[in-house]
Amino acid sequence: MPTLPPGPSFVLRNFHVIATPPVLTLITAYAVGRFFDIHLPVWLLVAACLTSIPVSQFARSAWTDLKARRTAAALGASLPVRVDKKDAKPSGEKKYPRDFLFKLCEKYGNTFILESYTFKRVFTTEPEHVKAVLATDFANYQKGECPGFRSQMKSLLGVGVFNADDEMWKFHRSMTRPFFSKDRISHFDMFDRHATDALQQMKYRLREGYAVDWQDLVSRFTLDSATEFLFGKDVRSLSAGLPYPPTSDMARMRTSKPEADEFASAFQNAQLASSKRGRFQDAWPLAEFWQDKVQAQKAAIDKFIAPLLTDALKKKNATTQNEKVTEEDTLLSQLLKVTDDYNIIRDETLNILLAGRDTTACTLTFAIYRLAEHKDVFNRLREEILDVVGPTRRPTYDDIRNMKYLRAVINETLRLYPPVPMNNRCAVKDTVLPATSPGGRGLFIPAGTKVIYSVFLMHRRKDLWGPDALRWDPDRFIDERVQKYLTPNPFIFLPFNAGPRICLGQQFAYNETSFMLVRLLQQFTSIEFTPEVAPESVVPPGYADSPGSDGTDRVWMGSHLTLFAKGGLWVKMTEATE
């Protein structure tokens, strides 16, 4: 059945909301004319009909506020403090990320209401509140029906594990979970092949005397690893070759093979297009009236996935039922044992690709950025790697588990540069966030409220992490600060989320990140950060005086669904000779 374009479909779905106030206005005008003989001029009637839409929305909003205040009082709770509208505007694209939110927290505390037009959402960086949303009051918060994530992401993700709630989510999670067993996530053969390929290409480029965009390199590494893990066949994005620095004479002569980049750029563009919808909330179809911009990218993504899926489905039908999963099995073949619904399998694999690819690339990007800036940490980490693994041997699962400093470097990177900096949930029923001080009141959250939480801000709070919270210092995950801050309050560190929806790929991500860092530091003795070769990546003014930064950041951060370095992370490295 042909589907309507997004705009007309949105208008039809919301026709009653748009049409009811003008229709009521017309009925009232007719009644006034009929019974009181007062006839409004046409221009006034038209103006009244047009203004009736926002007026009805404000009236509804005022009524909801009143109801919320009464229910909160009845429950012995308060409403979160409301941010003054004049303070609620972001401070502009070129500031430190979330700069305006840091300032709002300083002024209004760690949980408050942000309002634009009649749309209110609660924002929090309070561990107790995040804990309630993700764990202790899990049933009351879903990805849900609030304006935002699900509707924006549906064209790309369908209803896979990342985007689903209730029974559908349980179905997807239980179907996918067995695949993340220790054996499979320690698939070091696969990591090794792609890491070797990536590092070899990097060496050639460095030997030519050019800097390398590490972010681009690890995005290809994680894409090839993830697609192989999921489908049993990688998209070979590394084979497209590496870009030259934009300021170099070679920049225009990149030897890319467009087909190798097609999947990667379609996937990237689909994410960008999905996250741009955030500006319009659920009204995004009006901005893409005749064409869903994500669908256009999805065609290129499907070009890679469809033949693999169709082929796998055909094979499944040709073999006996319920064969045991063997070591070579991919997530795709695991899913085929549970269902042969093409759409469910496609959605699920794409969800995991989205969940797992950029997040790990982001961790590797910011770890290298910080290692380049902290030579002492680099040297100490390299020493640990050479002690435990040596200069050439492939690391094992146990090696990685035993390298405490390596884990601290990764955790400290995840703390200051959490790949998923912001997230949100929708309250499905009236509920109360717990009081955060003895004798204090809980905060009432009416059903339908969007609750946004930011681990980016929470991970940088000095009252939670100590006076040096803004400094990148892996020792804080090893020394007495662990007992002082983290052990008594584990919800202050949530790069992977918490509760029933905790990241399924956490261990996979630690393994993949560790593996790449070990391989890299075995082969290189130093890293130099060279942002000057890519003008785009040079940080804008406004970084030094942000309340969220210690003023030392030299990377211009951006985020769509995940955090990234704008313009790339350009580095030079020195090869080991030993």
Ligand code: HEM
């Ligand atoms: C450093 C790397 C990673 C970070 C920081 C990270 C972070 C997260 C976060 C914050 C969520 C919660 C999202 C939400 O509920 O709104 C999540 C969920 C998820 N992650 Fe990860 N992730 C990483 C790597 C991976 C990898 C490598 C995979 C798979 C190969 C993966 C698979 C998933 C899945 C399937 C979910 C959905 C769980 C659910 O909703 O039940 N993640 N991840």
